[in-house]
Amino acid sequence: MGYSDKVRTLYQEQLKALQDAGIFKQERFIHSAQAADIEVEFPTGSSLKKVINMCANNYLGLSSHPDVVRAAHEGLDRRGYGMSSVRFICGTQDIHRELEQRVTEFLGTEATILFPSCMDANAGVFEAILTADDVMISDRLVHASIVDGIRLCSAMHDTFKHSNMEHLENKLQLHADKRLKVVITDGVFSMDGDTAKLDEMVALCEKYDAMVFVDESHASGFIGKTGRGTHEKCGVVGKIDIITTTFGKALGGASGGCVSGRRELVEMCRQKARPYLFSNTIAPVVVSGVLKVLEILSKSTERRDKLETNTAYWRQGLTEAGFVLKEGDTPIVPVMLFNAKLSQDISRDLYAEGIYAIGFFFPVVPQGQARIRTQISAGHEKHHLDQALDAFNKVGQKYNILGKTKQEIIDMYGM
């Protein structure tokens, strides 16, 4: 037997080290559908508690929307449960083709290819389109899935300081001799909630003959006037060469992702991207749900408009209460606490008040930048936000952090 006591002990010690370091992750079991109001079993085995969810990526409140659920049911009835195949053998239905066309129209690109997740899209795209003659230049705060995709690619890799266009220009000059150059960024950065300067980035890439890659996972469906994403907000629709995004957040929240962009790049992914070639097709039930989501969003901006109003109300409420926030205008609103233990204590106390919001600390965010990341949804009503603001106020008072500066909080609790 290969799994000897010695091996078991080795892993037990590694897991204990995670627990001792306070970075052991525990799941909380939700006994209801995803929504603003959820019922949670936490700690495991305890009775159910009704709480307001302030940490879902359900930005548009579509995860349990009745029209989406109905469309998914119909898809299940008409196209079955699974395909038991990758796309290129016998896993492509008419609705997969239809979804790729709809996403292309929605994002304003030339073509789209579906992936089982955006994690897979990011893991596969660079290797499919670049070689050792090329260079990838990425923002230093891009998502972990992009970092993994970069690691899997033979092209040279370099970074530029977060959203620093002068530094990016230096890098474009430094790597001018490379065959192909790709500048890589998130549209909206998931931990800080800030937005990439895509207009400036596109101008630089045109000047230095580089392609632009943007991960729009925290933007598709609600950023920009009609929710097309960061490229719409920055006025560069049609000028982004590669967009990756997910259907697992605002666009219904189930699963799946895609690469969308220049026709040839998408076709290269269809021929060479390993997560596409060697992983199952997206289930018909999910494809049917996402098609309905895009139909809803193409008819009306009502939901992204409500999200914008909710976000402004939430930011204003927290600011007036005296919390230190990361600046921005997206529905990702980080409440800065700086100290890891403080973020865990406040998260626990908020939960006791009926508010579900998670504390993040190193290594998920840089050392000394612990926070509670709140995420607003169009599924929140004003009474949800008011109740959450009351709870944040109460807990903030308890820890005496309201109206305090970053330095004052650090002086009280340390980094």
Place this chain on the structure above:
Amino acid sequence: MEDMKEIILKYVIDEYLEDDSDEIGFDTPLISGGIVDSFSMVSLKRFLENKYKISIPDEKATPEAFDSVNKICTLVNAFLK
């Protein structure tokens, strides 16, 4: 040599340090100290090659050889004609 040290130190500060970072010196551990990650070493290598008109083989561009400004100077000098 002093010029080279100052030039490389300035590059490392401009390239890798944030505005509120602690000061660093010629012997500050860069890689093992977490200031420069292995991903970002590539720009340092390219900078040295362009600046001093040398070619550093990948097998010589190890984390150990790049771990301080003084060590980097030693490496560069080994390839200067």
